[in-house]
Amino acid sequence: MRAIVYRTTGDPDVLELVERDTPEPGPGEVRVRVAVSGVNPTDWKTRSGATNPKIFPEVTPHLDGAGVIDAVGEGVDAGRIGQRVWLYMATLGRATGTAAEYTVVSADQAVPLPDGVSFDVGAALGVPALTAHRALTVAEDGPRRLRPGALEGKVVLAAGGAGAVGHAAIQLARWAGATVISTVSGPEKARLATAAGAHHVINYRQGDPAGEIRAIAPDGVDIIAEVALGANLELDLAVLRTGGVISTYANDGGKPVGLDVRQNMMLNTRFQFLVLYTVGEEALLAGAEDVAAAVADGAMPVGEEHGLPLIRFPLERTADAHRAVEGGAVGKVVVDVAP
The missing domain is CATH 3.90.180.10 (Medium-chain alcohol dehydrogenases, catalytic domain)
Structure with missing residues (x-):
């Protein structure tokens, strides 16, 4: 061969x-x-x-x-x-x-x-879909498995919605019933995130992205699937609801991450760092099963x-x-x- x-x-x-x-x-x-x-x-x-x-x-x-x-x-x-x-x-x-x-x-x-x-x-x-699944199932008060309706009433922010993981996060979150917001860097990526199924797409490089997100979700975002924690942390904390989760699977750009401890204490922020290599067999099998169900539904x-x-x-x-x-x-x- x-x-x-x-x-x-x-x-x-x-x-x-x-x-x-x-x-x-x-x-x-x-x-x-x-x-x-x-x-x-x-x-x-x-x-x-x-x-x-x-x-x-x-x-x-x-x-x-x-x-x-x-x-x-x-x-x-x-x-x-x-x-x-x-x-x-x-x-x-x-x-x-x-x-x-x-x-x-x-x-x-x-x-x-x-x-x-x-x-x-x-x-x-594979990697993009299972990473997105994990990002969407680690909230303290959120579902551990995805299915239609599992994220009903939740607001999900998929950072970098034009990327492979962001794309999968949009599709899985929408399939599971969430209101999906995506942040992008320009018009072409906005078009892709919209085509993926995001309900709202916001250019984080212009205007007041935090204000725009808060207008959509006055009580804050429940789950953030984050691709660039260092670059986006300020925005994330400005829109996260109290008790919400930031699921970070990458730090694109490599900007160092500094935390205001009191700010995060007051928010009861939950940070979930994730990588599939060490997530364990149980999480991988659960993710594969849920992703397969979404695929069968034509959602991906x-x-x-x-x-x-x-x-x-x-x-x-x-x-x-x-x-x-x-x-x-x-x-x-x-x-x-x-x-």
């Missing part, structure tokens, strides 16, 4: 297209013929050596993807052969991800994908018209796909693995 590998960390040029033996699934595992592989910021950061020290001599990157199960290991229902699936966290504890024609994962990490849903949607789920489409443009590369240009993500491409970068 064809696969992308790297043996040393570094810039995208360390990625190499090679031929490797097709892997065999072990007990409790499935083998998937990958159609589309999704690329996330964590993939290039791991490849570069910036995070998650390299522990395997050779690595095939990418956590997310979609394809068809073509073999199962001992203990897995053989009826799953031929099933269309989306994959998440493929390289968690493994050296082989989805940037290959075949990959092997735990059976639980291969989630059924309805026949009417494209592999593009499947490859765009992708593409320009749905607020998440797709930026495509063939497998042999995976290095260029990494450069696109590292360069801040707006949309979802995917690698077409199958011909």
Whole structure:
């Protein structure tokens, strides 16, 4: 099979297209013929050596993807052969991800994908959707699981609604019944956040964004899914309701975070920092189940018209796909693995 590998960390040029033996699934595992592989910021950061020290001599990157199960290991229902699936966290504890024609994962990490849903949607789920799910289910008085109506009466602020996680947060929050506000940096990203389903979109670079948000939510925002805590903290605290939660999954821009302790005491602010690598199996399985339900309801489409443009590369240009993500491409970068 064809696969992308790297043996040393570094810039995208360390990625190499090679031929490797097709892997065999072990007990409790499935083998998937990958159609589309999704690329996330964590993939290039791991490849570069910036995070998650390299522990395997050779690595095939990418956590997310979609394809068809073509073999199962001992203990897995053989009826799953031929099933269309989306994959998440493929390289968690493994050296082989989805940037290959075949990959092997735990059976639980291969989630059924309805026949009417494209592999593009499947490859765009994984890290962004599970991160968004976690961000929306950690409020002290909020739901631990998502379903239609679970966030009824709640106001959710998705910072950076044109990004992959922000896009998923908008879609999941709206599916669960929340009033969804998104902050963006300009008109084009506003168009994408609106297409994703945000009820209200606010340019945080102009006017009085805090005043605009408070006009929509006079009692404050219940849940903030935050991509740039250092840059956005002042705005977040200006619009957060007492007892609300700021779920932060990134600190884009790298601005240091300083807290006014008394201000946050008076607000009873709840800060939830999150990353999927250490969130635990229970949270991952719950997130995958809820996301699958949203997908089945048609709530998580992708593409320009749905607020998440797709930026495509063939497998042999995976290095260029990494450069696109590292360069801040707006949309979802995917690698077409199958011909």
